[in-house]
Amino acid sequence: GESVGLHLPTLSVQEGDNSIINCAYSNSASDYFIWYKQESGKGPQFIIDIRSNMDKRQGQRVTVLLNKTVKHLSLQIAATQPGDSAVYFCAENSRDSSYKLIFGSGTRLLVRP
Amino acid sequence: ETGVTQTPRHLVMGMTNKKSLKCEQHLGHNAMYWYKQSAKKPLELMFVYSLEERVENNSVPSRFSPECPNSSHLFLHLHTLQPEDSALYLCASRMQGGYGYTFGSGTRLTVV
Numbered sequence: 418g419e420s421v422g423l424h425l426p427t428l429s430v431q432e433g434d435n436s437i438i439n440c441a442y443s444n445s446a447s448d449y450f451i452w453y454k455q456e457s458g459k460g461p462q463f464i465i466d467i468r469s470n471m472d473k474r475q476g477q478r479v480t481v482l483l484n485k486t487v488k489h490l491s492l493q494i495a496a497t498q499p500g501d502s503a504v505y506f507c508a509e510n511s512r513d514s515s516y517k518l519i520f521g522s523g524t525r526l527l528v529r530p
Numbered sequence: 531e532t533g534v535t536q537t538p539r540h541l542v543m544g545m546t547n548k549k550s551l552k553c554e555q556h557l558g559h560n561a562m563y564w565y566k567q568s569a570k571k572p573l574e575l576m577f578v579y580s581l582e583e584r585v586e587n588n589s590v591p592s593r594f595s596p597e598c599p600n601s602s603h604l605f606l607h608l609h610t611l612q613p614e615d616s617a618l619y620l621c622a623s624r625m626q627g628g629y630g631y632t633f634g635s636g637t638r639l640t641v642v
Contacts, residue, residue, distance in 0.1 A: 449629050460532065460620050460633035461573075506573070510629055516561060516580055518631060520573040 429527040436494040438524045440507035443488060449510035451518065452481060452492045456503045464492070464505075494526075502528045533557045536621050536634035544642055545611060551637045553604040553621030561626045562604040564596060567618040567636070579604060580626050611641045 430436045442450075448469040453461035467474045467481045467490075474481050480493040490507050504525050508518040534555045543549050553562065564576040578586035579598040593615075595607040604621055618638050622631035 451630055453633075458635070460534075460536075460622075460635045461631075462532070462633070463630050466630060516585060516626065517563070517575060517578055522572045 426522070427525045427527065429529060430497050431529050432497060432499060434497055436492075436497045436501070436526055438492045438494075438505050438507075438526065440490040440492075440521050441488060442490065442507075442509050444509065444511050444513070444519075445488070446512045447509040448512050450481070450483060450490050451508045451510075452479075453506045453508060453520075454501075454503045455506065455523070461506060497526075497528050499528050499530065502526055532632050532634065534621055534623055534632050534634035536619075536637050538637060539635065540638045540640075542640045542642060543608070543611065545613075547611075548607070548609040550608065551606040551619055551621075551639075553606075553623075553634055555602055555621075555623040555632070555634075557623060557632060559623035559625050559632070560601050561624050562598060562601075563622040563631065564604065564606055565620040565622065567620055573620070577606075608639075611639075613641050616640045 451466045452464040454464050455461040465476045465479050465481050467483050472483055478495045482491045492505060494501055504523045506520050506523045508520045510518055537552045541549060561580045563578050566574045566576055575588050576590045577596040582598050582601055593610050597605040616639055618636045620636045621634040624631045
């Protein structure tokens with residue numbers, strides 16, 4: 418069945434450190450993955466995406482890693498800042514149901530000053 | 531602003547009221563979605579409209595009634611809701627065949 422899950426509900430990091438948020442998925446037909454950031458009172462905002470034919474993709478201060486062998490996805494945030502405090506969701510797009518995304522339950526990132 | 535606008539931002543309604551949530555996008559997208567977001571739960575897909583046709587109704591109670599009059603507008607009509615329906619209701623859109631959604635800021639609904 419379809420499921421996208423997150424390993425940790427809350428992650429607390431020191432400002433300036435790197436953050437790693439993990440996500441597991443179970444659908445082998447998933448061909449596209451996205452990370453969203455949701456701040457309090459706002460809707461989810463796109464951070465970075467990756468297709469299944471890639472292992473790594475980098476953005477500004479963020480990197481997404483995809484390990485298809487173990488069906489694992491991670492989001493790395495370099496030099497974490499207070500403005501990074503939010504809930505982070507991974508989502509997958511499956512070739513079986515390409516018109517919708519399946520979302521994980523979310524990880525809350527807390528940045529300590 | 532993301533390009534997807536939801537109104538109202540906050541809504542308090544009694545269980546016997548009838549209200550509607552509105553979503554509007556001018557991004558040229560042709561697929562629109564309603565999601566429910568409750569505390570500590572994953573985003574729950576409610577309805578999907580593709581090219582103005584409803585393609586998915588995810589076992590949502592009939593007290594929620596969607597309407598998509600054109601590709602730019604999506605409504606969620608609410609009647610005789612229950613307190614457990616209190617949640618953040620998110621609208622999203624994307625180009626069919628595309629991948630990422632663009633979300634609105636949501637409507638925070640409280641049923642009393």
